[in-house]
Amino acid sequence: MPHPPRIAIIGAGPAGLTAALILHRGGHRVSVYEGESSGQQRTQGGTLDLHEDSGQVALQRAGLLEAFRAVARHEGQEARVGDPWSGAITAGGFGPEGTMDKPEIDRGDLRQLLLDALPADTVQWGHCLSEMEPADAGCHSLRFANGVQTEADIVIGADGAWSKVRAALSACQPLPTGSTFFEGWIPQPAADIADIADIAGMVGQGSLFCFGGEEALFVQRNSGDRFCVYAALKRPSDWLDAQIAQQGMRALVTGSYTGWAPNLRRLLEACTDFVRRPIYSLPPDFRWTPRNGVTLIGDAAHLMPPLGVGVNLAMLDASDVAMALCAQPDSVSAIRHAESIVCERASALMPDAIDGFQRWFTTEAPADGG
Numbered sequence: 001m002p003h004p005p006r007i008a009i010i011g012a013g014p015a016g017l018t019a020a021l022i023l024h025r026g027g028h029r030v031s032v033y034e035g036e037s038s039g040q041q042r043t044q045g046g047t048l049d050l051h052e053d054s055g056q057v058a059l060q061r062a063g064l065l066e067a068f069r070a071v072a073r074h075e076g077q078e079a080r081v082g083d084p085w086s087g088a089i090t091a092g093g094f095g096p097e098g099t100m101d102k103p104e105i106d107r108g109d110l111r112q113l114l115l116d117a118l119p120a121d122t123v124q125w126g127h128c129l130s131e132m133e134p135a136d137a138g139c140h141s142l143r144f145a146n147g148v149q150t151e152a153d154i155v156i157g158a159d160g161a162w163s164k165v166r167a168a169l170s171a172c173q174p175l176p177t178g179s180t181f182f183e184g185w186i187p188q189p190a191a192d193i194a195d196i197a198d199i200a201g202m203v204g205q206g207s208l209f210c211f212g213g214e215e216a217l218f219v220q221r222n223s224g225d226r227f228c229v230y231a232a233l234k235r236p237s238d239w240l241d242a243q244i245a246q247q248g249m250r251a252l253v254t255g256s257y258t259g260w261a262p263n264l265r266r267l268l269e270a271c272t273d274f275v276r277r278p279i280y281s282l283p284p285d286f287r288w289t290p291r292n293g294v295t296l297i298g299d300a301a302h303l304m305p306p307l308g309v310g311v312n313l314a315m316l317d318a319s320d321v322a323m324a325l326c327a328q329p330d331s332v333s334a335i336r337h338a339e340s341i342v343c344e345r346a347s348a349l350m351p352d353a354i355d356g357f358q359r360w361f362t363t364e365a366p367a368d369g370g
Contacts, residue, residue: 004029005293005331008142008152010132010165012036012123014048014107015298015314016158017114019322020122021062026326031152033144035128039108039115046183046220046228047076047207048110049102051312056101058315061323064117068105071113076104076221078206084217087261089202104206106223129164134291154293154331156321158314161280163300169288174280174303177354179234179361181279181306182253184271186227199227199267210264214361215256217264229271231256234361237278249274279305279357284350287343295335295342297321302346305357309349317342 007023009016012034023030050056050068059065081091105113115123126146132155133141139151157165161174186199202208203219210217216232231253233240243252254268282303288296298314321338328334 005153006151007031007154007156007325008033008140008150009156009158010129010142010163011158011160011298011300012039012111012115012125013158013160013298013314014110014114014311015318016156017111017118017123018058018062018315019156019158019297019318021064021114021117022319022322023325024118024122025063026322028325030122032123033127033129033142034123034125035145037126039111039123039125046230047073047104047106047222048311049077049104049308050110050315051309052101054309054312054316058312058319061319062114062117064113067113067117068110069103071109072103072105073205073223074103075205076207077102078204080202080204080206080208082202082208082210082217082264084210084212084215084257084260084264087263089208109223129159132165132168132294134168134294136292140293152293154325154335155295156318157294157296157300158298158318160299161303163296165294166288166296166300169291169294169296170286172282172286172288174282176237177279177281177305177357178236179232179279179305179357180237180240181277182231182233182249182274183277184229184231184253184268184274186229186267186270187272199270200225202263202267203227210260211360212257212260215260216360217257217260217267219267227267229267231268231274232360240276244276249276281305281354281357282350284354285347290336290339292332293335295321295339297342301342302350304346304350304353307353307356309353313346313349316345 007030009032012032020030020032059068083090128145130145131143140155143149157163208219214234218230220228297317324334324338
């Protein structure tokens, strides 16, 4: 390329912003395109644990590890397991000495940490990618739903499960796992349930896991004494559609746990609302057709069920790609090298992640929630 490459990153999640920050600090021209209208458009979801061998490595490469550790909730690593029928805590605590360090941070706080380290004009909000046309000799064409069209020499797809960048490289689509999460929030423990459920006492400083066959319940303590509740149901999608249409989402969710202990059911009843999140996965052997100047990271490259590695893997992918582009003048070779790392790492993890997620919805669910 006769000029410094124009780098477009699609998606302003933790992976896209990590790549952008490393590339910016390496002197590259980079723009991030995000469909949301701002960083505050919606709730970013529950808390994240960043592992010392992946997510924290990425932040160190981006120059933000100390800033992260200063605001992270180190006490949030506590994990408890509850019995769905009695409501009693059966196991939990912190891992034994020498186990992996993985402090918690709210998704929104992590995103803001990365945004604050970038120039204000790096992220182009309100730019939802409609289509990408890759070119053999660079100048990949990007068209956005707001009518904007632009070109880039390098495109990094960090645009998640339904990636438009991936669609330009492969016809493969994510497959349903057969399970759906219903995300709810308890802004603060309400007075009328505090004496019964004692949310803070049940969940502790970190997370609570309860497995009951085709139903599961996960509760995470977030900052500001907020609690994120995931009601996970293994049900056919069309059955869920019909039940929601008939009785509403809230009634469906709370009614699916009638055999559970009262204190756990009241966690669901305390949620202000629920958001339906079907869980999908790419095949464990997924590969895309390589194209010069185009690559994928995170869920766009290896969407898998949520077993606690997703954001860590995505950020590590982002740092590998960005570091390679900063280290090698030949962007084609740099991307190929980074892609091999990203794909080999994912292929080693995905089969166990998919199998482990399915075991969450059996009578033999893992005792540690993993």
